[in-house]
Amino acid sequence: MESFISDYFSFRFSRFVLKYRNMKKSLLCILVLSAITNGDLYSQTGWINLFDGKTLNGWKKLAGNADYKVEKGNIVGITVVNSNNTFLVTEKEFSDFVLEMDVKIDDTSANSGIQLRSHYNPDGHEGKGLVYGYQFEIDPSSRRWSGGIYDEGRRDWLYPASLNERSQSAFKVGKYNHLKVECIGHEIKTWINNVAVAYVVDTLDESGFIGLQVHGIGDNAKFAGEKVYFKNIWIKTADIKPTPFPAGVYVLNNIPNTLNRYELDNGWKLLFNGRTTAGWRGAYKSGFPEKGWTINDGVLTVLASEGKEGGNGGDIVTTDEYAAFDLSFEFKLTPGANSGVKYFVTLSEHNEGSAIGLEYQLLDDSLHPDAKLGREGDRTLASLYDLIKANKQKRFIHPIGQWNSGRIIVYPNNHVEHYLNGVKVLEYGRGSKEFRDLVAISKYKIWQNFGEAKQGHILLQDHGNEASFRSIKIRELK
Numbered sequence: 021m022e023s024f025i026s027d028y029f030s031f032r033f034s035r036f037v038l039k040y041r042n043m044k045k046s047l048l049c050i051l052v053l054s055a056i057t058n059g060d061l062y063s064q065t066g067w068i069n070l071f072d073g074k075t076l077n078g079w080k081k082l083a084g085n086a087d088y089k090v091e092k093g094n095i096v097g098i099t100v101v102n103s104n105n106t107f108l109v110t111e112k113e114f115s116d117f118v119l120e121m122d123v124k125i126d127d128t129s130a131n132s133g134i135q136l137r138s139h140y141n142p143d144g145h146e147g148k149g150l151v152y153g154y155q156f157e158i159d160p161s162s163r164r165w166s167g168g169i170y171d172e173g174r175r176d177w178l179y180p181a182s183l184n185e186r187s188q189s190a191f192k193v194g195k196y197n198h199l200k201v202e203c204i205g206h207e208i209k210t211w212i213n214n215v216a217v218a219y220v221v222d223t224l225d226e227s228g229f230i231g232l233q234v235h236g237i238g239d240n241a242k243f244a245g246e247k248v249y250f251k252n253i254w255i256k257t258a259d260i261k262p263t264p265f266p267a268g269v270y271v272l273n274n275i276p277n278t279l280n281r282y283e284l285d286n287g288w289k290l291l292f293n294g295r296t297t298a299g300w301r302g303a304y305k306s307g308f309p310e311k312g313w314t315i316n317d318g319v320l321t322v323l324a325s326e327g328k329e330g331g332n333g334g335d336i337v338t339t340d341e342y343a344a345f346d347l348s349f350e351f352k353l354t355p356g357a358n359s360g361v362k363y364f365v366t367l368s369e370h371n372e373g374s375a376i377g378l379e380y381q382l383l384d385d386s387l388h389p390d391a392k393l394g395r396e397g398d399r400t401l402a403s404l405y406d407l408i409k410a411n412k413q414k415r416f417i418h419p420i421g422q423w424n425s426g427r428i429i430v431y432p433n434n435h436v437e438h439y440l441n442g443v444k445v446l447e448y449g450r451g452s453k454e455f456r457d458l459v460a461i462s463k464y465k466i467w468q469n470f471g472e473a474k475q476g477h478i479l480l481q482d483h484g485n486e487a488s489f490r491s492i493k494i495r496e497l498k
Contacts, residue, residue: 065256066256066258066259067254067255067256068254068255068256068257069253069254070110070230070253070254070255071095071250071251071252071253073090073093073251074090074093075090076088076090076095076108078110078111078112079095079108079109079110079111080108080109080111081106081107081108081109082106082107082108082109082140082149082151082231083104083105083106083107083140083144083145083148083149083150083151084103084104084105084106084107084148084149084234084236085100085102085103085106086098086099086100086103086106086234086236087100087234088106088108088232088234093251094249094250094251095108095232095249095250095251095253096247096248096249096250097132097232097233097234097247097248097250098234098245098246098247099130099234099235099236099237099243099244099245099246099247100237100244101237101238101239101240101241101244102238102239103236103237104145104148104149104236105151105172105233105234105235105236106233106234106236107135107151107231107232107233107234108231108232109135109138109140109151109229109230109231109232110229110230110231111229112229113137113227113228113229114137114203114227114228114229114230114255114257115137115203115226115227115257116203116204116205116257116260117202117203117255117256117257117260118200118201118202118204118255118256118260118263119134119136119199119200119201119202119203119230119253119254119255120198120199120200120252120253120254120255121134121198121199121250121251121252121253121254122196122197122198122199122250122251122252123158123196123197123199123248123249123250124194124195124196124197124248124249125158125160125193125194125247125248125249126193126194126246126247127160127193127246128160128161128162128193129161129243129246130160130235130243130246130247130248131158131159131160131161131235132158132232132233132234132235132248133155133156133157133158133170133172133233133235134155134156134158134199134201134230134231134232134233135151135153135154135155135156135172135228135229135230135231135232135233136153136154136155136156136201136203136208136228136230137153137154137203137225137226137227137228137229138151138152138153138154138155138172138225138228138229138230138231139151139152139153139225139228139229140152140229141173144173150173151172151173151231152171152172152173152174153171153172153173153174153225153228154169154170154171154172154178154203154208154220154222154225155169155170155171155172155233156169156199156201156210157169157170157181158191158199158233158248159181159191160191160193163182164181164182164188164189164191165180165181165182165188166181166188166190166191166197166212166217167181167187167190167191167199167210167211167212167215167217167218168180168181168182168183168210168217168218169208169210169218169220169272171224172233176415176416177416177441177442177443178220178222178272178274178442179218179219179220179272179442180442180443181217181218182442182443182444183218183270183272183439183442184216184217184218184269184270186215187212187215187216187217187218190212190213190215190217191212191213192213196249196251197212197213198212198213198214199211199212200212200214202260202262202263204260204262206221206222206223206275207219207220207221207262207280208220208221208222209262209263209265211263216265216266216269218272219265219269219270219271219272219282220271220272220274221271221272221273221274221275221278221280222272222274222275223274223275224274230255232248232250234248265282267285267286268286270346270348271283271288272442273491273493276294276318276350276490276491277290277292277293277294277318277490277491278290278491279493283493286495287495287496288493288494288495289493289494289495290492290493291338291347291478291492291493291494292320292489292490292491292492294315294318294319294490295315295318296315297313297315297336299338299339299340300336300337300338300339300480301336301337301339302333302334302335302336302337303334303335303336303337303365303367303374303375303477303479304334304367304370304375305334308336309332309333309334309336310333311332311333312325312331312332312333312334312482313333313336313482318490319352319488319489319490320480320488320489320490320492321486321487321488321489322359322480322481322482322485322486322487322488323486324354324484324485324486325482325484326484328483328484329373329374329482329483329484331482331483331484332482333482334482335362335374335375335479335480335481335482336479336480336482337365337367337375337477337478337479337480338477338478338479339477340477341475341476341477342363342430342475342476342477342478342494342496343430343432343474343475343496344430344431344432344496344497344498345428345429345430345494345495345496345497346427346428346429346430346494346495346497347361347363347427347428347429347478347492347493347494348425348426348427348428348439348491348492348493348494349361349425349426349427349489349490349491349492349493350423350424350425350426350489350490350491350492351382351423351424351425351426351487351488351489352421352422352423352424352487352488352489353382353383353384353420353421353424353485353487354384354420354421354485354486354487355384355387355420355421356384356387356388356485357382357383357384357388357420357483357485357486357487358382358383358384358388358390358483358484358485359382359383359480359481359482359483359485359487360374360379360380360381360382360405360479360480360481360483361379361380361382361426361428361478361479361480361481362374362375362376362377362378362379362380362478362479362481363377363378363380363428363430363476363477363478363479364377364378364450364471364472364473364475364476365377365476365477365478365479366473366476366477367477369467374481374482374483375479376464376467376470377471377476377477377479378404378405378436378450378471379404379405379406379481380402380403380404380405380426380428380438381399381400381401381402381403381404381405381410382401382426382481382487383399383400383401384401384420385400385401386420387420394406395461396409397409397410401417401440402426402438402439402440402445402446403438403445403446404436404438404446404448406462406463406464407448407455407458407459407462407464408446408448408458409446410438410440410445410446411445411446412440412443412445413443416440416441416442416443417440417441418441423490424440424441425439425440425441425442425491426438426439426440427439427440427442429497430450430497431497432497432498434449434450434451434452435447435448435449435450436448436449436450450471450472451471451472455471459471478494
């Protein structure tokens with residue numbers, strides 16, 4: 021009996037020791053996971069902590085008077101009246117990197133951003149200082165452009181998040197959002213809460229500082245004291261590899277007449293290779309016009325000819341026809357110029373002058389008289405010519421003589437969208453009752469079933485004024 025009792029208690033003690041050891045292992049696992057969550061994972065895999073959670077060491081304030089302080093492990097930016105945009109920037113500069121952080125904004129009226137590869141001009145803003153460069157937009161307003169790429173102090177918007185509508189619900193107001201951006205070579209990609217947002221290919225900046233923005237509020241005291249919170253700011257600069265992007269996201273590629281691997285894999289092709297007229301011919305002609313069009317330095321230009329429709333060489337069209345597609349192009353107009361990009365051109369009308377088709381209007385709205393004709397501005401820049409006016413803001417129109425970008429999307433269900441410099445300016449249903457009603461009161465009413473062909477050519481118009489084109493690319497939609 022004594023032996024049995026001894027064995028029994030030895031067995032129970034062994035079970036207790038084993039259970040205790042397992043509890044220690046579980047507790048250790050919990051502590052390890054907690055440590056990883058708090059940043060050790062970053063430090064163990066080559067990441068650099070840009071914010072120690074206690075001080076602003078390694079950072080400096082530029083260009084404005086907004087306040088930055090450390091509160092409960094956050095860098096907190098606070099708005100003040102009568103200040104330009106204010107930036108807290110790293111003392112070091114970075115080239116290729118992956119940057120991650122958590123950001124919170126409590127109010128939809130606030131605005132912020134993360135500067136990437138950016139720079140500082142102390143003489144800018146009349147001596148008040150100017151920060152300029154790529155910016156990861158933080159926009160909690162109803163516009164919902166968070167994660168888009170803005171060019172602060174320089175070119176304005178590069179990639180409004182509306183170019184990727186699927187991403188526009190990713191940012192959550194009043195909660196911490198995990199932001200990620202990759203700057204690798206010429207490519208910039210952004211994510212919010214693991215949702216892919218923007219994809220830009222650009223060559224302007226190869227390195228620069230990282231910055232946190234407090235947006236200016238002018239003299240509106242109502243918005244004074246608004247806060248934006250930044251924490252867990254980590255950067256990796258070595259042994260970085262691009263993160264795959266989901267299929268179907270539009271790429272803003274600012275390297276003329278090129279496609280990157282992602283675009284090629286997603287079905288994009290160039291309609292103009294920057295060197296030859298391959299893929300194009302004259303409208304109602306078997307070959308490319310012998311005069312009136314030139315190619316120089318990667319630019320396709322229609323020459324001026326006293327403003328006459330049909331001009332010297334006449335319109336040119338793609339040799340192929342398209343049904344549903346995503347088409348983008350860059351264009352540059354001369355003062356007073358008139359031109360257009362037409363789609364669903366069938367060449368069946370055999371009319372004089374420009375061939376018939378749905379037209380994305382290209383026009384100098386300030387100098388060409390056509391801007392005041394038609395109905396309610398439906399002949400102005402980016403409009404569906406003589407049918408629907410483009411709803412655009414002046415700030416999104418680049419001056420005459422500079423490059424602008426156009427985009428036309430025709431979905432398989434015949435929903436159509438026009439974009440100007442990344443911003444949607446109109447949409448309509450091709451073949452809908454509303455569309456047919458507009459055709460019935462337009463110059464196109466004489467053409468049966470105007471604009472409703474199953475497929476057609478893409479056309480660049482010769483309207484007798486000099487206009488230039490480049491980076492013409494298309495993706496067929498199924």
